[in-house]
Amino acid sequence: MQALSLGLLVVSGGRALALDEGLQGSKLLGTAGAVNIEGSGGGGLVPWAFIGGYGSDDEVAATVSASMTSVDDFGLRTTGLLVGFHNRLELSLAKQWLRVDPLALTITQHVVGAKLRLSGDVVYGTMPQFSAGLQYKRNTEATIPYALGADDNAGVDVYLAASKVWLNALLGRNLALSATARYTEANQGGLLGFGAVGERPQLVGEASLAIFLNRYWAMGVEYRQKPDNLAGVREHDWRDVFIGWFPSKSVSIVTAYTDLGSVAGQKQQEGLYLSVHLNTGNLK
């Protein structure tokens, strides 16, 4: 049922946002990337240095996104709104709902994000694009995080990301590589709270690799290292294999097979991820 309504959203959204070439954002198709589960422009799991939306250096553009991840004992739904200003600044809002099947309850979290492009460009020049970002997260269901030993129900992740698209890099195909260093104390991205007694924030590494098969299709892999703060419940790194479809600048869909490892004592959480992005044209 959720898949059906997502499908309808895509069709109606795609039509509503079908724009004349002149009104579209000017970034090249696919180079707006996707939106990660925390609402930042990136892949599915990892924020990239890309500024979200199709707005180029003298444009402003927004992206609305929705995703769902269904693994063995959990379901995560997210919605997000981001606005990219002049390919320089990205501001984002996201809400996450984690359905915990064994306990029949839902944990919700709000994420407010900001990302600033520091230097370089994703497509042009030899240097990668470097961006610095932060994500302020507030978990509104603190009972479970505290019960598991978390210190806090809110926290801030700070990250530095480097991304580059190499044109004609491999067998005549374009390649995108992104690496992110994140300073965080979030447990399972904050859904299980922040920190724990005796634990300090840590620096973790994240990376994505994508190959564009043509202008409309990309596939790739992602890896996201995580802290392991909570004594009672092991936390593993996240990874996924994804396929992205960019039929137009108005809409894109990413689907992935994702492996979240152990989550809140439930082992081997694997399953499907699906996200839909609707992009505006130039709003300026």
Place this chain on the structure above:
Amino acid sequence: MALLISLSGGFGLLGGCATQTPIMHSGTSASQPVEDELFQALGGLEGIENIADQFLYRLADNDKVVHFWRNSNIERFRTQFVSHLCDLSGGPCVYEGDTMEAVHRGMDIRQSHFNSVAETLVLAMEDLHVPTAAINGLIARLAPLHDAVRSQLEN
């Protein structure tokens, strides 16, 4: 099409404004088989001429950037554009038009304009069923011109 005909004399975003015609070498393609590969994949000189024509048709409808050609001599632009693409793709031409800096001086070209023109060229090649690898190959050789084309503010 009417718009294209109304354009005359001046600048072009990717081509030059000098009046030389492409210089054709003889026998270079046989001695440079590897560099020549992209040129062949684009359909040789005839393929590149078709790409240039399709690009100009699409450009006429691209409201974001078409004004940069308002005072251009389109015939001359086409000649220089073909010469430039032929040269960049490893074909038997030498682009002898003005530098990208000189051509775009005073035009205040933003990245959004560069992207938009690149996209119009990609769409033109897709119209003509140019293989993905050849499209990517040509765009990869045009992308390094970005810094020279962009924001040449001084006249």
